Amino acid sequence: MSGKRKLLQGYTFMAPALIVIIIFTLVPIIYALYMMFFKVDLLAGTKTFVGFENYGKIFSDPKFWAAFKNTGEYVLIVVPIQTMIAMVLAALLNSKIQFNRVFLSIMFIPTLTSSSAMTLIFMWLFNNNGLVVNLIESLFGTKVQFITNPDLALAVIMIMNIFSTVPHFMIVFLSGLQDIPPVLYEAASIDGAGKVKQFFHVTVPQLMPVTFYVITMGVVGCFQIFDQAFILSNGSGGPQNSTLTFTLYIYQLAFTSNDMGRATAMAFILGIIIFMVTFIVNKLMKADQVNG
Amino acid sequence: MKKIIYALLSLSLVFSLAACNSSDESGGDGGSNSEDQSITLAVWASSPAESNALEETVSSFEEKTGIDVEIEVIQDNFQDAITARFAAKNAPDVFYLDAYVAPKFIQSGVLLDITDDVEDSADFYQPLLNAFKGEDGNLYALPKDYSTLATYVNTDLLEQAGYSVEDVPSDWEGLVEFAKELQTKLEDGQAAMVFDGTMARHLSAFIASDLNPVKDDGMADFTSSQKALDYLQSIVDGQDDGYILSPQIDLGMDWSGAAFGASKAVIMIEGNWVLSALKQDYPDVNYTILPAPTVNGQQQTMIFTVGYAISKDTKNKDAALEFVNYMTGEGQQQWSEGSGTLPTRISVAEKMNLTEDPDLKEHVEGAKYGTPWTSGVTLPVISQSFDNQFQAALNGDLTVEEAMKAAEEEANAEIERQQ
Amino acid sequence: MKKQNNILKTTVYTILILYGLLTLVPFLWSILTSFKTTAEISAGGTFFPEKWSFDGYETIFQSQFPTWVKNSLTVSLAVTILNVIFNTMAGYALARIPFKGRQFLFSMLLMFIMIPSQVTMIPLYIVISNLGLINSHFSIIFTTMINITYIFMMRQFFINFPRDVEEAAAIDGLTRFGTFFRIVLPNARASLATQAIFVFMGVWNEFMKPLLFISSPDKYMLTQGLNALSKQYMNATKWDVIMAGAIISIIPIFIIYIVLNKYFLKSNDQTAGIK
Numbered sequence: 001m002s003g004k005r006k007l008l009q010g011y012t013f014m015a016p017a018l019i020v021i022i023i024f025t026l027v028p029i030i031y032a033l034y035m036m037f038f039k040v041d042l043l044a045g046t047k048t049f050v051g052f053e054n055y056g057k058i059f060s061d062p063k064f065w066a067a068f069k070n071t072g073e074y075v076l077i078v079v080p081i082q083t084m085i086a087m088v089l090a091a092l093l094n095s096k097i098q099f100n101r102v103f104l105s106i107m108f109i110p111t112l113t114s115s116s117a118m119t120l121i122f123m124w125l126f127n128n129n130g131l132v133v134n135l136i137e138s139l140f141g142t143k144v145q146f147i148t149n150p151d152l153a154l155a156v157i158m159i160m161n162i163f164s165t166v167p168h169f170m171i172v173f174l175s176g177l178q179d180i181p182p183v184l185y186e187a188a189s190i191d192g193a194g195k196v197k198q199f200f201h202v203t204v205p206q207l208m209p210v211t212f213y214v215i216t217m218g219v220v221g222c223f224q225i226f227d228q229a230f231i232l233s234n235g236s237g238g239p240q241n242s243t244l245t246f247t248l249y250i251y252q253l254a255f256t257s258n259d260m261g262r263a264t265a266m267a268f269i270l271g272i273i274i275f276m277v278t279f280i281v282n283k284l285m286k287a288d289q290v291n292g
Numbered sequence: 293m294k295k296i297i298y299a300l301l302s303l304s305l306v307f308s309l310a311a312c313n314s315s316d317e318s319g320g321d322g323g324s325n326s327e328d329q330s331i332t333l334a335v336w337a338s339s340p341a342e343s344n345a346l347e348e349t350v351s352s353f354e355e356k357t358g359i360d361v362e363i364e365v366i367q368d369n370f371q372d373a374i375t376a377r378f379a380a381k382n383a384p385d386v387f388y389l390d391a392y393v394a395p396k397f398i399q400s401g402v403l404l405d406i407t408d409d410v411e412d413s414a415d416f417y418q419p420l421l422n423a424f425k426g427e428d429g430n431l432y433a434l435p436k437d438y439s440t441l442a443t444y445v446n447t448d449l450l451e452q453a454g455y456s457v458e459d460v461p462s463d464w465e466g467l468v469e470f471a472k473e474l475q476t477k478l479e480d481g482q483a484a485m486v487f488d489g490t491m492a493r494h495l496s497a498f499i500a501s502d503l504n505p506v507k508d509d510g511m512a513d514f515t516s517s518q519k520a521l522d523y524l525q526s527i528v529d530g531q532d533d534g535y536i537l538s539p540q541i542d543l544g545m546d547w548s549g550a551a552f553g554a555s556k557a558v559i560m561i562e563g564n565w566v567l568s569a570l571k572q573d574y575p576d577v578n579y580t581i582l583p584a585p586t587v588n589g590q591q592q593t594m595i596f597t598v599g600y601a602i603s604k605d606t607k608n609k610d611a612a613l614e615f616v617n618y619m620t621g622e623g624q625q626q627w628s629e630g631s632g633t634l635p636t637r638i639s640v641a642e643k644m645n646l647t648e649d650p651d652l653k654e655h656v657e658g659a660k661y662g663t664p665w666t667s668g669v670t671l672p673v674i675s676q677s678f679d680n681q682f683q684a685a686l687n688g689d690l691t692v693e694e695a696m697k698a699a700e701e702e703a704n705a706e707i708e709r710q711q
Numbered sequence: 712m713k714k715q716n717n718i719l720k721t722t723v724y725t726i727l728i729l730y731g732l733l734t735l736v737p738f739l740w741s742i743l744t745s746f747k748t749t750a751e752i753s754a755g756g757t758f759f760p761e762k763w764s765f766d767g768y769e770t771i772f773q774s775q776f777p778t779w780v781k782n783s784l785t786v787s788l789a790v791t792i793l794n795v796i797f798n799t800m801a802g803y804a805l806a807r808i809p810f811k812g813r814q815f816l817f818s819m820l821l822m823f824i825m826i827p828s829q830v831t832m833i834p835l836y837i838v839i840s841n842l843g844l845i846n847s848h849f850s851i852i853f854t855t856m857i858n859i860t861y862i863f864m865m866r867q868f869f870i871n872f873p874r875d876v877e878e879a880a881a882i883d884g885l886t887r888f889g890t891f892f893r894i895v896l897p898n899a900r901a902s903l904a905t906q907a908i909f910v911f912m913g914v915w916n917e918f919m920k921p922l923l924f925i926s927s928p929d930k931y932m933l934t935q936g937l938n939a940l941s942k943q944y945m946n947a948t949k950w951d952v953i954m955a956g957a958i959i960s961i962i963p964i965f966i967i968y969i970v971l972n973k974y975f976l977k978s979n980d981q982t983a984g985i986k
Contacts (some may be wrong), residue, residue: 001334009887012811016793017801018816020857025823028834035834042379042837044400057709062702089730092723105972108733109738112964114916116934117957119831120941121741125949126947128544129753148541150687163734195719224827227918231938235369240683247829247919254833255372257710263833271830278825337943365928367939373926380840382926546946554753573947 021291032264040260054265066241067249070154071223079218080161090173091203104214110164115227122160150242163196169214175208220274246270329611330360336370341568343604345630349623359611378402385612391423391434391666398426399669404602407431409613411621415637420597425662433599434443434620437633439563440658441593443582449558453477457580464585468526474558475535483537483585485559486548487527489682491675496592496663497523506667506676512674512703514696519588525692553577556604564655581654595662670707677703745954749780753948767951775928779936786848793856794910795903802865824859836923850924855914861906868902905974912964933960
C-alpha cells in the first residue's frame with residue numbers, strides 16, 4: 001500500500017463528512033467572526049463596520065444581564081438537583097433489586113420526548129387551570145400561578161429540564177457504578193458500615209470523576225436552553241424577561257431586533273463561555289471519550 | 293466503490309443545483325398575461341371564521357381574474373418569519389402587514405410603493421390609510437380591515453347586582469369608581485372589570501392625558517404627564533383591591549373573552565374580535581356594548597388595522613396589485629361579512645348598514661375618534677419596554693412612577709443601541 | 712440486621728416507585744386530557760374524562776398534522792441513513808487508514824465538537840439562504856447529515872475492531888471499499904443501530920433548525936408544527952387538541968424505544984451528551 005493510495009482512500013472516506021463540515025460549520029464560524037464587527041440589517045440588506053460596538057451594546061443591555069441572571073439561577077438550582085437525583089436513583093437501581101429493568105424503562109420516557117411536546121405537556125400541567133395549580137389549591141387553599149408569574153415561570157422550565165435530563169445522567173452514573181471494585185464495599189462492610197454509610201464513603205467518592213463530568217455537561221446544557229423558553233413564552237422571554245435565555249436572546253436580536261451583527265457577537269460570547277467549560281472537561285477526561 | 297461515487301456525485305449535484313437556484317430566479321417575464329399567473333399570500337393564523345372568509349374571497353378573486361393565489365398560513369411569530377424570509381430573498385408576493393410594524397418595513401425599503409395604483413383612495417377612512425404611509429408621504433399598503441375597542445357589559449350580572457346599563461358611567465374615573473362599588477355585590481371569583489395591561493390598549497388614553505409616549509424624535513416618554521401616571525395608578529389600585537383584574541393572572545382564564553363569556557367578569561374593554569367567540573362559544577351571555585370610556589373628558593379608543601403589502605421584489609407586480617385592490621375594494625364586502633371584521637372603505641360600511649347593528653355600531657363610531665396603533669419605527673421597542681415594566685408595577689415590584697421611569701430608560705437605551 | 716435490611720429494601724422500592732409514578736403522571740394526564748371535550752377542560756376539576764371524546768384527535772387529523780408527521784419521518788429517515796454511512800466512513804478512516812493529515816483532521820474535528828451550535832446559528836442561516844435552501848427540507852438534511860460525536864464513536868469502535876477479518880478479506884482480493892461495505896459494516900451492526908436510533912431521535916425532536924429554516928406550513932417539521940398548532944388552540948383552551956398532538960408526536964419514538972430497548976440503555980454510556 002503506497003502512501004498516495006492511502007491518502008486517496010483516506011480522503012475519499014472522509015470526503016462527505018468534510019464537505020458538510022466545511023460548508024455548514026467552518027464557513028459559518030468564519031462568517032460569524034467577520035459579522036460580529038458589523039451592524040447588519042438583513043431586512044434592508046445593509047452592512048456597516050462598527051468594530052467592537054456590538055459588544056458594548058450587549059454589555060449595556062439589561063436583557064443580556066437578565067439572561068445572565070436567569071442562566072446563573074438556572075445552573076445553581078438545576079445542576080445540583082439533577083446530579084443528586086440521578087446519582088441516588090442510579091445507586092438504588094444498581095443495588096440488587098427486582099424489576100430494575102422496568103424502573104429504568106419507565107424513567108427513561110421523558111428523555112425520549114421532544115422538548116416541544118414536553119413543554120406543551122408541562123404548560124398544561126402548570127396552566128392556571130391545570131393539574132398542579134388545582135392540586136396546590138385543594139391542598140393549601142391558595143391559587144399559585146406559574147406560567148404568568150415572573151418568579152415562577154422559570155421554575156417550570158427548571159422542573160421540566162430536571163425531569164428530562166435525570167434519566168440520561170442516571171445512565172451515565174450507572175455505567176460509572178459498574179466500574180467500582182466490589183472489594184471496596186466488602187472492606188467497608190467488614191468495618192461495620194451500613195448500606196447508607198457505604199454510599200457516602202465509597203460510592204460518592206468513587207463516582208467523583210463521573211460526577212464532575214455530569215455537572216459540566218449539565219452546566220453546558222443550561223447555557224444552551226432554547227426550545228422550552230421559546231415555546232413557553234411564545235418567543236418573548238417573558239413575563240418580565242424571566243424566561244429569557246442566552247439562546248433566545250440571540251434569536252430575538254437576529255429576528256426581532258433585526259440586528260444580525262449583535263446576534264453573532266452575542267453568540268460568540270456564549271461560545272467562549274461554553275468552550276471554556278467544555279475545554280476543562282476535555283482536559284480532565286481522555287480526549288478519546290469526548291462527547292458533544 | 294460505484295455506490296460511493298454515485299452518492300458523492302448526487303451530493304455535489306444537489307449542491308450545485310441549490311447554488312444555481314438562488315441566482316437563477318432573477319429573470320421572470322413580468323408578463324401582463326394574467327391567465328397563468330400566480331402569487332403567494334402570507335397570512336397569520338386566525339379564527340375559523342376569518343380563515344373561511346379569506347378562502348372564499350380569494351376564490352372569488354381567482355374566478356374573476358384567473359390569477360392563482362397560494363395562501364400560506366404562518367402560524368407563529370409572524371413578524372420574525374416575514375423578516376427572515378425577506379432576509380433570505382424568499383418573501384411572499386403579498387402579506388399581511390400590521391400597522392404597528394409597518395414603519396420598520398417601509399423604512400427598510402422592501403415594500404412596493406403603491407401610491408399611484410390605488411383605486412379611489414379617498415373612499416378609505418383616512419386615519420387607516422395614513423397608518424401605512426411612509427415619511428415620504430407615499431403609500432405602501434392598503435388597509436384590509438380594522439378593529440376598535442369598546443366597553444362590553446354583561447347585562448345579566450349587572451342586573452343581578454342591582455344595576456342597569458344606564459348606571460354604567462361613560463368616563464374612566466367614573467367607571468373605576470363604579471367597578472369598585474360593583475365588586476362588593478359580586479360572588480367570589482367574579483371580577484367587576486377585566487383589563488389588559490399592554491400598551492396597545494392604552495396609547496389613546498395616554499394621548500388623551502397629554503402624553504405622547506413616542507416623541508417626535510422617536511424616543512420614549514412615559515413620565516412627563518402626571519395625568520397619564522394617575523390613569524395607570526387607577527388600574528394598579530383597582531388590581532390591588534380586586535375590582536379590576538387580569539383574566540390570565542387573577543382569574544386563570546386564557547383571555548378576557550373567555551372570562552366574560554364564562555360570566556366571571558361584568559365589564560371588559562375589548563375589540564370586535566371577541567364577538568365571534570361570544571356568539572359561538574358563549575351563546576347564552578347577554579351583553580350591551582357601550583363606547584370606550586372617555587379619558588380626561590375626551591373620547592378615545594384604539595384602532596387596530598392590518599394592511600396588504602406587496603414586496604418590492606415581486607415577480608408578479610401586476611397580479612399582486614390587482615389582488616390587493618380587489619381585496620380592499622370589490623371583494624371587501626364579502627370579506628367583511630364573512631369574517632366579522634370592519635370594512636375600511638366608507639362606501640362599503642354604508643352599504644353594509646353597520647351603524648344599525650347593535651354589536652358593531654360603537655366599534656364603527658370608534659373609527660372616527662380613535663388612535664391607530666402605530667407610531668413610527670421605535671414603537672415596538674417602546675411598547676415592549678412598557679409592557680415589561682408595567683407588569684412589574686402590577687405585581688407590586690415597583691411603584692407606577694418607578695416603573696414608567698424604568699420603561700422610558702430601558703426603551704431609550706435600546707433605541708440608541710439599534711441606531 | 713435482617714430487619715434493618717428489610718426497612719432499607721422497602722425504602723429503596725418506595726423511592727423508585729414514587730419516582731416512576733412521578734415520571735408517568737404527566738404523560739397519563741396528557742393522555743387523559745386528549746380524550747376530554749373542550750368544555751370539560753374549561754370547567755376543570757375532573758381527572759378521568761366524563762365522556763371519552765375523540766374530538767381532539769379528529770381536529771389534529773383534519774389539520775396539516777399528518778403532513779408534518781410525513782415531513783418529519785422523511786427527513787429523519789434520510790438524515791439517519793446519511794449519518795450512519797458517512798459518520799462510519801469517516802470514523803473508519805480516522806481509525807484504520809494511516810493517511811497524511813489524519814492527525815490534523817482529528818484535532819480539527821475535536822475543536823468543532825466543542826463549538827456550540829448557537830455560535831453558528833445566525834451565520835448558518837445566511838449560508839443556507841445564500842444557497843437558496845431556506846424553506847426546503849434540504850436545509851435540515853445538510854446541516855444534520857454529519858455528526859462529529861458519532862464519527863468519534865465509530866473511530867473508537869474501529870480502533871478495537873479485530874484486524875484479521877479485514878486482512879483475510881484483503882487476501883481474497885477485495886478492495887478497501889469492498890471490504891468496508893461487505894465485511895466491516897455488517898460486523899458493526901450494533902454500533903450502527905445505536906447511531907441510527909440517536910440520530911433519528913435527535914432530528915425528530917429538533918426544534919431550532921426547523922424554526923429558523925422552514926417557513927411554509929406545508930413544509931413544517933412536526934416539532935414546529937406542534938408549537939404553531941398549540942399557539943392557535945391555547946387561547947381557546949382546546950388543550951385536548953394540543954395534547955392529542957403531543958401524544959401522537961411521541962408515539963413513533965416510543966415504538967422505536969420499545970422495539971430496540973437494549974440499544975438505548977447500552978449506548979448511553981458511549982454517548983453521554985445532553986440535549
